Amino acid sequence: GAGVSQSPSNKVTEKGKDVELRCDPISGHTALYWYRQRLGQGLEFLIYFQGNSAPDKSGLPSDRFSAERTGESVSTLTIQRTQQEDSAVYLCASSRRVSGAYNEQFFGPGTRLTVL
């Protein structure tokens, strides 16, 4: 079946502009994750959605970052007033319901964001 998809694949924006990144999880996956990968760094956890529960936002680096997910479908990550340090690859992953046991996370190809 289809994997996790993300759009756009590349985004170039000017400092101070807002951007929206989209993630389509695998059908039936109730958990969705956003990670950020900056050059030379590992992946940093940003936010985690599990079904209709309140999201875990503990990884969001500032209040300029926000994310939404409607039900168990598409998620959007929004970065307001972008800064050059926001330049990174933003990766989305999804997994089956997390309920006391680990379920493998499947990653999308990422969105490469460049802030000029």
Next chain:
Amino acid sequence: AQSVTQLGSHVSVSEGALVLLRCNYSSSVPPYLFWYVQYPNQGLQLLLKYTTGATLVKGINGFEAEFKKSETSFHLTKPSAHMSDAAEYFCAVLSGYSTLTFGKGTMLLVSP
């Protein structure tokens, strides 16, 4: 809090040589450990994972890793490197049952 350290941002091997990528972790609970591979312009692909049971785990493409609790290590190995193994490799530890904490990655370079 969990953390992961990968020794060496770049590792170079010749085709046919042994591949060894090092990973050490810290965890306050029995860890779930993972190795992911990332090919250029692609997402992460799970190579292998350790959850419980046998400490030597085998993954795809001939890779394997051994969980050593006494050394807090989970090094990735492959007996004979292939050109197609050139990629970036990430070690990760599970935080709770949900999010992953990743190392900074090791780029594997394979020369003919």
